[in-house]
Amino acid sequence: MAAHPAWDEDGARLIIADLSHLEGATLPILHALQEEFGYVDPQAVPLIAEVLNLSRADVHGTISFYHDFRTAPPPRHIVKLCRAEACQALGCEALVEDLAREHGIVVDSHDGNRDAVVETVYCLGNCALGPSALVEGELIGRVDADRIAALCGARQ
Amino acid sequence: MSEAIRIYVPIDAAALSVGAEAVANAIAKEAQARGIAVELVRNGSRGMLWLEPMIEVETPEGRIAYGPVAAKDIAALFEAGFQNGGAHGLRLGRVDDLDWLKRQQRLTFERVGVTDPLSLADYRTYDGLKGVEKALSLTGAEIVEEVKASGLRGRGGAGFPTGIKWKTVHDAGATQKYIVCNADEGDSGTFADRMLMEGDPFLLIEGMTIAAIAVGATKGYIYLRSEYPHAHRALQRAILKARNAGVLGQTVLGSGKAFELEVRLGAGAYICGEETSLLESLEGKRAIVRAKPPIPALQGLFGKPTIVNNVLSFAAVPWILTHGAKAYADYGMGRSRGTLPVQLGGNIKRGGLIELAFGISLREIIEDIGGGTLSGRPIRAVQVGGPLGAYLTAQQLDTPMDYEALAGIKAMLGHGGIVVFDDSVDMARQARFAFEFCAKESCGKCTPCRIGATRGVELVDRIIAGHERPKNLAVLRDLNKLMTDASLCAMGGLTPMPVMSALNHFFEDFDRPPAERLPLAAE
Numbered sequence: 001m002a003a004h005p006a007w008d009e010d011g012a013r014l015i016i017a018d019l020s021h022l023e024g025a026t027l028p029i030l031h032a033l034q035e036e037f038g039y040v041d042p043q044a045v046p047l048i049a050e051v052l053n054l055s056r057a058d059v060h061g062t063i064s065f066y067h068d069f070r071t072a073p074p075p076r077h078i079v080k081l082c083r084a085e086a087c088q089a090l091g092c093e094a095l096v097e098d099l100a101r102e103h104g105i106v107v108d109s110h111d112g113n114r115d116a117v118v119e120t121v122y123c124l125g126n127c128a129l130g131p132s133a134l135v136e137g138e139l140i141g142r143v144d145a146d147r148i149a150a151l152c153g154a155r156q
Numbered sequence: 157m158s159e160a161i162r163i164y165v166p167i168d169a170a171a172l173s174v175g176a177e178a179v180a181n182a183i184a185k186e187a188q189a190r191g192i193a194v195e196l197v198r199n200g201s202r203g204m205l206w207l208e209p210m211i212e213v214e215t216p217e218g219r220i221a222y223g224p225v226a227a228k229d230i231a232a233l234f235e236a237g238f239q240n241g242g243a244h245g246l247r248l249g250r251v252d253d254l255d256w257l258k259r260q261q262r263l264t265f266e267r268v269g270v271t272d273p274l275s276l277a278d279y280r281t282y283d284g285l286k287g288v289e290k291a292l293s294l295t296g297a298e299i300v301e302e303v304k305a306s307g308l309r310g311r312g313g314a315g316f317p318t319g320i321k322w323k324t325v326h327d328a329g330a331t332q333k334y335i336v337c338n339a340d341e342g343d344s345g346t347f348a349d350r351m352l353m354e355g356d357p358f359l360l361i362e363g364m365t366i367a368a369i370a371v372g373a374t375k376g377y378i379y380l381r382s383e384y385p386h387a388h389r390a391l392q393r394a395i396l397k398a399r400n401a402g403v404l405g406q407t408v409l410g411s412g413k414a415f416e417l418e419v420r421l422g423a424g425a426y427i428c429g430e431e432t433s434l435l436e437s438l439e440g441k442r443a444i445v446r447a448k449p450p451i452p453a454l455q456g457l458f459g460k461p462t463i464v465n466n467v468l469s470f471a472a473v474p475w476i477l478t479h480g481a482k483a484y485a486d487y488g489m490g491r492s493r494g495t496l497p498v499q500l501g502g503n504i505k506r507g508g509l510i511e512l513a514f515g516i517s518l519r520e521i522i523e524d525i526g527g528g529t530l531s532g533r534p535i536r537a538v539q540v541g542g543p544l545g546a547y548l549t550a551q552q553l554d555t556p557m558d559y560e561a562l563a564g565i566k567a568m569l570g571h572g573g574i575v576v577f578d579d580s581v582d583m584a585r586q587a588r589f590a591f592e593f594c595a596k597e598s599c600g601k602c603t604p605c606r607i608g609a610t611r612g613v614e615l616v617d618r619i620i621a622g623h624e625r626p627k628n629l630a631v632l633r634d635l636n637k638l639m640t641d642a643s644l645c646a647m648g649g650l651t652p653m654p655v656m657s658a659l660n661h662f663f664e665d666f667d668r669p670p671a672e673r674l675p676l677a678a679e
Binding site for chain 1: 172
C-alpha cells in the first residue's frame with residue numbers, strides 16, 4: 001500500500017471542494033479523504049460541514065455510522081478476513097483461533113504496535129472459494145492461517 | 157506469423173482470488189518465448205468456480221476449456237499444444253458441451269464468461285442493446301406492462317413484483333425521478349450481482365436505462381458495496397464507455413431522452429442492503445432505516461419518486477424486452493416466473509453460479525450439480541437466502557427453489573444464495589452468530605433489533621453454558637417472536653429465522669452437556 005501523506009488542511013479543502021457539487025456528497029468526500037490520507041481526520045468534520053451546509057453533528061454522525069471510515073491513521077497493512085457464514089462453513093473460525101495460537105495474531109486487535117492488522121469483514125462475494133481475504137484491493141481465496149500470517153509478515 | 161490465437165482468462169474476482177492474474181501473465185510470457193501470437197481476452201467467469209482459473213482457447217471446433225490452471229502448468233500446456241485445443245490432463249473439453257453449463261438456462265448470465273465485459277462491440281454482437289432499442293420504440297406505460305406481464309419479481313430477496321413498482325413510479329407526477337440500483341450484495345453466500353457487474357456490466361446499465369425510459373427518470377445511481385473493488389472498476393469503465401458511445405448521456409441512443417448514471421460506494425454497512433437505509437446513505441446520512449409508508453416509489457431519493465431494484469432485477473429486463481414477456485414467463489413455476497441465478501457456496505465440492513428456471517429442488521442443486529460437501533462429510537445444514545435465511549436439514553432438501561414453497565417451510569429464497577455446512581457445524585453457535593451479526597449491523601433505530609440482538613447473544617450463551625436452560629429457551633422463543641413482530645425492517649424481523657430454524661431443527665445442539673464445549677464468551 002502506498003504510504004499516505006500526513007493530514008493537510010489545504011489538501012483536504014481541495015478534495016472537498018472538488019466533490020461538493022455532487023448530490024449527497026458526504027460519502028464520496030469521506031471516501032476520497034480516506035483514500036488520500038488513509039483515514040478521515042476529525043479536523044475534516046467542520047470543513048465538510050461548512051461546504052455542504054450541514055451541522056458538524058451530521059457529518060460526525062455519518063462518519064461514525066460506517067465501519068469503513070477510520071478516524072486515526074491506519075496500520076501500514078490491512079488484511080480483511082471474511083467471517084460470514086459461507087466462510088464459517090469452511091472453517092474460518094478455526095483459522096482465527098490458529099492465527100492467535102500459532103502466530104500470535106489476534107483478529108480485530110489494534111494494539112498500535114503492529115504494522116499489519118487482520119480485520120473481520122462479512123462477505124467478500126467469494127463464497128464458493130472460501131475462506132477469503134481482501135488485501136490491498138486484491139481478493140484471495142482458499143486462505144489458511146499460515147497464508148494470512150505470511151500476508152501480515154511479508155508486508156511488515 | 158499466422159493469426160493470433162485467442163485465449164480467454166477470466167478477470168472475475170473469484171478467478172483472480174485463485175491466481176488468474178498469474179496465469180494470464182504466464183501465458184503472455186510463454187507465448188512470447190515460443191514466438192506464438194496470442195490475443196488474451198479477459199472474460200467474466202462461467203461460474204464453475206471450483207475450476208477457476210479456467211482458461212479457454214478458441215479453435216475451429218469451438219472454445220476448449222482447461223482448468224483449474226496454475227501458472228506453473230502453462231509451459232506444459234503449450235508443450236501439449238493447448239493453443240490448438242491439444243490433449244492435457246487439465247483439458248475439460250468444449251465449453252458448450254460441459255454438463256454443468258448445459259443443465260442451465262442462462263438468460264441473465266447469457267453473456268457472462270462469453271464476452272469481454274468491457275467491449276461494447278462484443279455486447280452488441282451478442283444481442284446487447286436490443287432491449288433498450290425496443291424500449292425506445294414503446295411508451296413508458298407499454299414498457300411497464302411488458303415487465304409486469306413477465307412476472308418478474310424483485311431478485312433482492314423480498315420478491316415484490318417489479319412491474320408494479322415501476323408502474324407506481326411511472327404514474328407518480330414529479331419533475332425529477334431516480335433509478336437506484338441496490339448493489340449492496342451483503343448476504344453471505346451470494347455473489348451473482350458481483351459476477352454480473354464484473355462479467356457483463358453493460359447489461360446492468362441497459363436494464364437501468366430501460367427503467368429510466370419507462371418512468372421518465374433522468375438520473376440513476378448504482379449503490380455498490382465497498383467490499384467489491386473489482387466490480388467498482390468494471391462499472392466505472394463500462395459507464396464511461398457507454399457515455400462515450402452515446403448509450404448514456406443527454407440523448408440515449410439519439411432518442412432525445414437523457415439518462416446519467418453514477419456509481420456510489422457504500423462503506424461497510426450491511427444494513428444498506430435495506431432500500432430505505434440505502435437511500436439515506438446515498439443522501440450522505442447515517443443509514444438509518446425509514447418507516448414505510450411513504451414507499452420509495454413515491455418518496456424515495458431526496459424525497460422524489462424512485463425505483464430501487466436489485467442488480468439481477470434490472471439485468472433481467474433487457475432479455476424480457478428483447479424476447480418478450482411471455483418467453484420469460486414460460487420459465488419457472490407458480491408465482492415465481494423466469495430464471496434465478498442460484499449461488500452455491502460454503503462447504504461444497506463444485507460451487508458457483510447456476511442460472512435455472514425456478515422450481516428445481518435444493519437437493520438437485522446441492523447434490524447433483526454441486527457434488528455434495530467439499531470435505532466429503534455428510535451435509536448437516538443448508539442456509540438458504542443469506543444471514544437472515546433459515547437453516548434447513550438434509551431431509552428438507554427436496555423443497556423446490558420457489559418463493560412460496562420456501563416460505564411454506566418457514567424459510568426464504570432471498571437473493572438465491574445457498575450455503576452448505578457439513579456435520580462439523582455447531583448450530584447453537586450459528587444461532588449465536590445470527591444475533592451477533594444483527595447486533596453489529598443493526599442501524600439502531602428500532603428497539604427490538606437494537607436491544608433484542610444483544611439480549612439474544614446473551615441468551616444463547618446462557619443456554620450453551622447450561623444456565624437454567626428451560627427458562628432461557630422460553631425467553632429466547634419469546635424474544636424471537638417479539639423481534640419478528642415488532643422490528644421496523646427485515647434485519648431485526650428476520651434474524652429470528654436462522655435462530656428459530658436452528659433451534660427447531662437442530663435442538664440437540666442446544667441441549668448438549670455444557671462440559672462438552674465452552675460458550676464463546678467464556679473462551
